[in-house]
Amino acid sequence: MPMSDPMLPQVVRVLRRRRELPEVWTLEIEPASDAAADAPNFEPGQFNMLTAFGVGEVPISYSGDPQRSQRWVHTIRAVGAVSTALTRLRAGDVLGVRGPFGSAWPLAAAEGRDVLVVAGGLGLAPLRPAIYRLLAQRRRYGRVTLLYGTRSPDDILFRRELERWRRRLDVDVQVTVDHAVGDWHGHVGVVPALIARADFDPARTSALVCGPEVMMRFTLAALRTAGVAETAIHLSMERNMKCAVGLCGHCQFGPTLVCRDGAVYRSDLLAPYLPIREL
Amino acid sequence: MPTAMRRIDQIVREHRFFAGLTDADVDLISGCARNVAFAAGDYLCREGQPADRFFLLRHGRVALEIAAPGHGALTFQTLAEGEIVGVSWLVAPYRWQHDARALEPTRAIAMDAKCLRGKCDADHDLGYEMMQRFVPLLVQRLHATVLQALDIYGDAHKS
Numbered sequence: 001m002p003m004s005d006p007m008l009p010q011v012v013r014v015l016r017r018r019r020e021l022p023e024v025w026t027l028e029i030e031p032a033s034d035a036a037a038d039a040p041n042f043e044p045g046q047f048n049m050l051t052a053f054g055v056g057e058v059p060i061s062y063s064g065d066p067q068r069s070q071r072w073v074h075t076i077r078a079v080g081a082v083s084t085a086l087t088r089l090r091a092g093d094v095l096g097v098r099g100p101f102g103s104a105w106p107l108a109a110a111e112g113r114d115v116l117v118v119a120g121g122l123g124l125a126p127l128r129p130a131i132y133r134l135l136a137q138r139r140r141y142g143r144v145t146l147l148y149g150t151r152s153p154d155d156i157l158f159r160r161e162l163e164r165w166r167r168r169l170d171v172d173v174q175v176t177v178d179h180a181v182g183d184w185h186g187h188v189g190v191v192p193a194l195i196a197r198a199d200f201d202p203a204r205t206s207a208l209v210c211g212p213e214v215m216m217r218f219t220l221a222a223l224r225t226a227g228v229a230e231t232a233i234h235l236s237m238e239r240n241m242k243c244a245v246g247l248c249g250h251c252q253f254g255p256t257l258v259c260r261d262g263a264v265y266r267s268d269l270l271a272p273y274l275p276i277r278e279l
Numbered sequence: 280m281p282t283a284m285r286r287i288d289q290i291v292r293e294h295r296f297f298a299g300l301t302d303a304d305v306d307l308i309s310g311c312a313r314n315v316a317f318a319a320g321d322y323l324c325r326e327g328q329p330a331d332r333f334f335l336l337r338h339g340r341v342a343l344e345i346a347a348p349g350h351g352a353l354t355f356q357t358l359a360e361g362e363i364v365g366v367s368w369l370v371a372p373y374r375w376q377h378d379a380r381a382l383e384p385t386r387a388i389a390m391d392a393k394c395l396r397g398k399c400d401a402d403h404d405l406g407y408e409m410m411q412r413f414v415p416l417l418v419q420r421l422h423a424t425v426l427q428a429l430d431i432y433g434d435a436h437k438s
Contacts, residue, residue: 121432151432178427180354185382188342188354190426193419197359212431218422 004034006245009051009096014089015071020157024122025087026063026075032097040066043104044129045236045264049244050074051096052085059241060086061126061263062100066133072097075125075157101244103264105130106234107137110206114142116198116228118219120149120191120211124157126236126263127210131165138170145172145198149191149215152177153184172199191215192222202227209267210236217274220267233267253279287312290388294335295361296412304405311394317381323364330373332389333365339385344378355427356420357382363416368392 012030019025035041042062051057058080064073078084089095107130115134119127134144146165150156156175166173174194176187187194192215205228209219216235223233239251239258246260254273256262273279288309291297297305315334317323323334323341334341340359344352355377358364364379364387373392399406 151430155432176357178430178432181351184354186357187359188357190423192426193423197361214426214429214431218426221422 006098006101007243009049009057009098010034011094012097014091014093014095016091017087017089020075021077021155023078023087024075024157025078026073027086027089027095028064028071028073029095029097031069031072032099035069037069041069042066042072042100042129044107044133045105045126046100046102047126047241047244047263048072048074048097048099048101049241050076050086051098052082052089053094053096055085056082057096057098057242058082058086059101059244059259059263061236063125063128064132066129067136075122075128077122098244101259103262105208105236105264106206106266107133111140112142112204113232114200114205115144116195116200116205116207116223117144117146118148118191118195118207118209118211118223119146120215120219121151121155122157123209123211123215123236124148127208128158128161130208135165135168135171142204143172143200144170145174145200147174147176147191147194147198149176149178149194149211152179153186174198190218192218195219195222195226203229205232207233209233213238213274220271220274230268230271231266234264235267235270236264237262237270239263287314287388290314290337291335294337294388296335296363300408304408307398307402307405308390308395311391311398312388313391315387315389317385317387319381319383319385321381321385323379323381323385323387324375324377326375326378328375330365330367330375331392333363333368333392334379334387334389336360336362336364337386337388339387340382341385342380342382344380346378352378352380356423366413366417366420368396369413 010032014029016028047059047061049057050060060074063075076083076087078087176189176191180188207223207228209216237258239253241259242248242250244259246257251258291309292305341364342354343356344354346352367375
């Protein structure tokens with residue numbers, strides 16, 4: 001993807017802001033001026049560095065439809081100074097953007113295979129562009145299954161969209177929550193437990209996994225038990241990305257730099273390092 | 280062998296939890312089994328009552344719940360076709376630690392726990408087969424409980 005200077009943020013405007021959850025907002029922003037305007041100008045799984053001017057810069061994955069090249073969509077949880085400042089931007093406000101950076105979900109390699117998407121919490125956001133593409137090109141894939149887990153029914157991200165996808169007859173969408181009270185009639189339990197119930201052929205399944213790292217480790221174990229090959233599992237990692245171009249080393253994870261070699265990794269390249277506490 | 284008995288045999292043999300059992304073991308286990316059905320809202324078991332049965336779900340979904348004053352029923356797990364409701368029958372004092380409520384019309388095989396424990400005591404090979412099936416289930420549920428207790432979704436991810 002062409003970028004004039006990958007270290008120099010371009011100034012763009014917020015087109016729209018939408019509240020998803022109490023601390024989670026989605027921003028639709030103008031694409032960088034050097035991005036292609038009439039074609040997909042990022043790949044599902046990639047991220048941008050977003051700048052709240054005067055506050056700082058953070059890596060945020062794309063969460064929108066890659067076919068909609070006229071606006072870039074990012075879903076942000078307000079957890080620190082920068083992310084909080086970004087979530088307070090309103091339509092017309094400016095921010096800085098550098099990107100797209102990083103690796104992509106292997107959707108071309110998954111063609112002809114079953115696809116199992118496993119998301120936890122806000123990890124659904126980096127997977128949503130991949131889901132849009134899977135559904136847009138549905139005939140190219142075998143069974144498509146989305147397993148989503150979060151804390152409670154009140155914490156379900158993109159709820160209306162999940163409900164819309166559930167109504168389709170060509171995709172299996174299962175949502176589970178860790179705890180529930182009252183009128184919740186869906187699954188209760190952790191998302192890895194849904195893997196054993198899902199209908200897919202492990203020998204020809206590609207799995208895309210994103211969520212808190214602990215959830216991904218448990219999911220990896222469940223996928224292995226189900227017989228999915230390590231080389232067919234991809235994970236999206238989160239680390240402290242700063243330069244985003246593989247120079248500063250802040251996001252080093254084992255022998256890799258997450259900004260340059262990830263954030264999407266094939267599991268067999270990552271698995272040996274996941275249990276190492278010091279990394 | 281009566282028709283109903285043969286049907287139980289077949290169901291037990293085909294249930295994934297008992298995959299790989301010998302015909303002799305299936306016969307032994309089936310002697311403790313019977314078909315049961317629950318309407319939505321029915322309780323399969325109640326906290327504090329004797330855990331004299333466990334259930335192999337054949338169809339439907341079941342919520343495991345604990346009642347908490349002021350909060351109503353807290354659901355901590357839902358189970359579906361192919362899964363097992365109840366492990367309290369394995370260890371003394373054989374009392375349910377939670378409620379189990381059918382969320383929709385549910386069919387199951389109810390296993391008489393005292394009957395099965397007796398057969399496992401008399402036939403340790405059968406007991407070992409049962410332990411080989413229940414220990415992974417217990418470990419799996421322990422891991423799930425750890426994951427739930429960690430409340431991992433409070434952490435920021437990516438954004």
